[in-house]
Amino acid sequence: MRHLTPKAITLLALVALILVAPLFFPSSFYYRVGTLMFINGLAVTGLVILIGYAGQISLGHAGFCGIGAYACALAPVHLGLPPVLAMLLGAVISGALAYLVGRPILRLKGHYLAVATLGFGILIFMVLSNESWLTGGPDGMQVEDLGLRALLKSVGISVPAAELWYWLSALVLLLGAALALNLHTSSTGRALRSLHDSEIAARTVGVDVAHFKLMAFVISAVYASVSGSLLAMMNKFVSPDIAGFLHSVQLVTMTVLGGAGSVFGAITGASILTALPQGLTIFHDYEHIVLGLIMMLVMIFLREGLVPSLIKRFSRRQG
């Protein structure tokens, strides 16, 4: 293990977990939960770049998920695009929008940035929810099938939909994680992290602060958009909830709970918070109480997030 970089370790661990997990799946329902973990994990990986590397906050990122999701719902119907191109189109729109609003918004600090991104997310949600002639309104709309299963079938491979999505989303997540980890070690990553520690210090050593913040914002928007597209295509259905405030908060919570500074941590956070509600159903009416308590306890006692805090504790004990 000595000659393996942290990046390689993270990726290998992810690959191992993805490959081994299905051995424990008692039913194909678990493939769906796994897929949801990966899709959330992708959006959250984007937030690691924004929150963990660049130290900025966003309470509106679900808005970009919404753009990605509705691109996949609308572009095939209105523009005749195949779903894969629709996903790319969504990512381009999200990135461009993030670039446009990012400049003025990212001048704000702390809670002011939080409220501005919150407002931005709510605006996207309102458009998706109110323009029912286009989006089907709050009740949502159907999304065209990706067609991948049919394609595989035509060459003689038959895969259940749940499994196909598990492997497909895992692949996209690995790709996203690898890119994020590359960014971490690149000079851009170093610039971003210097920004996180101290914006003023970063500026004095010649980092173009505004440029790098904007870059982190755009990249994280594209991650969120792709995750929204995947969710829409898997569900073959989309509703404005995906762009809602609660989803934005969920994404930030996943990031911070798992550990905003680490890709592996944040994906762990996404996995835990995706699986948790399924586990909590045994508490029936007490679901919310337990969920709230867990969130508070983790953040109070492991404030850097689950994974980084645990690693720190473990290594301290070791020596």
Place this chain on the structure above:
Amino acid sequence: MTFLTRLKSTAAAVAIIGLAAQPALADIKIGASLSQTGPASFLGDPEAKTLKMLVDEINAKGGIKGEKVELVMYDDAGDANNARTFATRLVEDDEVVAIIGGTTTGTTMAMVPVAEEAEVPFISLAGAVVIIDPVKKWVFKTPHTDKMACAKIFEDLKARGLTRIGLISGTGGFEMSMREQCLKLAPEYGMEIVADESYGPKDADMTPQLTKIAGVAGLQAVVNPGFGQGPAIVTRNFRQLNIQVPLYQSHGVASKSFIELAGEAAEGVRLPAAALLVADKLPDSDPQKAVVVGYRDAYEKATGSPVSTFGGHAYDAFMILVQAIERAGSAEPVAIRDEIEKTKGYVGTGGIVNMSPEDHMGLDLSAFRMLEIRNGDWTIVE
């Protein structure tokens, strides 16, 4: 490879323990995903309570043909993606023979593909007409459609000679869908929509919208598609502004708590609703009388809260399902589906249900009664 084999045997062990923990296989497992919390909890809460009550009741009587009924119920909080996940879980993991649920149209539509793909009968409790039109093989629903509610209101308006209508609707799925149906139906009944305003689900004051509507020359009536707190506030604001035209609410407020919340302002408000609300006032000759009085008394005794038509939708869904299982004499999803589709003359809280391969709801306009609130109680408009 030893590592892998060990893993596999562990997995098998886990699976066996999991199986052992499951109750006896003879039980009939029925699944439900309802919005017990979230923006539609006003609807989902009485639905969930009704199902729990009915399952206890039926098991106390020895179950369906001697087999106990097990209810697996999840709270999707009104979120479409959650509903989809729970539907998958019900089908794949819990292996239920039928699903009741989808409190809202959004959650229902997210669950539909799961039921269709897994070939499991699915009875929705949501309003919109898109759920059953076009007909989907495995999907049924019990509540009247929003289209029918509009038709009933427009019929009543036409009878009173009122045609210039102001709309004020919430921005939730139920309200927006009904608003759309009303806009579509209006020309058929010779109605002219002269104002079209909306409000958010948690808004506290609707006087600006109502002032605007009241300002339209020649306004003859106002219709408010909505559920939850919105309609109560609209009704109070309507009286505050002293607007002198009739106010119509939708079937979304069909619960006694609406009268309590709106107070005196509710006097004179009309709405289309199921017979359940006027159980006492039905003539003894009414075929629905026994059913609605029975359900109302049982629900109010079990929960201590006033009955609503939403719980009634769950009652109807459960009863239709149970009768279908009894008729089928088997708990096979295919057999259950076929029998649900053959439901004829089922007398429920929502009306008399006659399903067919072309009609997966089986209610007609006669199932709706036009009610008016007088002296703090519902009365049937003749």
Place this chain on the structure above:
Amino acid sequence: MSDLLQFVFSGLTVGAVYALVALGFTIIYNASDVVNFSQGEFVMLGGMSTVFLSAAGVPLPAAAILAVVITAAVGVALNKFAIEPARNASVVTIIIITIGASIFLRGVAQIVFDKQLHRFESFSGDAPIEILGATILPQSIWVIFGASVIFAALYVFFTRTLTGKAVLATANNRLAARLVGINTNFIMTLSFALSAAIGAVAGVLVTPITLTSYDIGIALALKGFAAAMLGGMGNPFGALVGGLLLGLIEALTAGYISSTYKDAAAFIVILAVLFIMPSGLFGRAAVNRV
């Protein structure tokens, strides 16, 4: 003209509630730099406790006072068990803690109370008062009056009393405050109690108008937070102006432009203001800690 006045009445009623929630945000923020996203739950607790106490036979005024006391106690407990142990954690961490607290409180409310809508009688009846062709409910006047009294009382408290000045000193510089002998722990406890109590009072005042249920907190917290940021975080006067302004923008947009996009209008104005004045209308310039 009477239309405009009607819109203004509506905006002031709703705005007064936003202002009270924003004030709650501000008080806690000043004492501890914490943005408390469970602020909306205090409004819910105030309203729901009053409903259930009065249903249990407690006379309404006593029920209302009891509800405020209970909510204040919840505020103190929140500080003691969730905020204090996490002292010095990062901004996002504390935001997540308060969001967790709000989910927790909502979960408790749906068990202790129920999931139905509730309301109690208006304090002075429901007969609308007509002014220049527009109408206002007596309860709206109670809300606006109640908010004014709270603001006046707080003004006196912060400027005339030693404890109030200690709170302001703590807000300005916690270390310095501690050095001159101010018990900053007590100040934090006090702030949470005060902020929760104000939220509860808002809940008691508006329930006859807006109705209440276990889940009204999120929407109120969002609007209150937005109002506080619009006015400038940390400034009680900013909270007042931000809240009223938000209410007025919504009412006027609904009346004159589009009711569908009235919430959007509010957020567009907030974004526009923040682009020009990054610390809100009356906020202190953000301090950069190096």
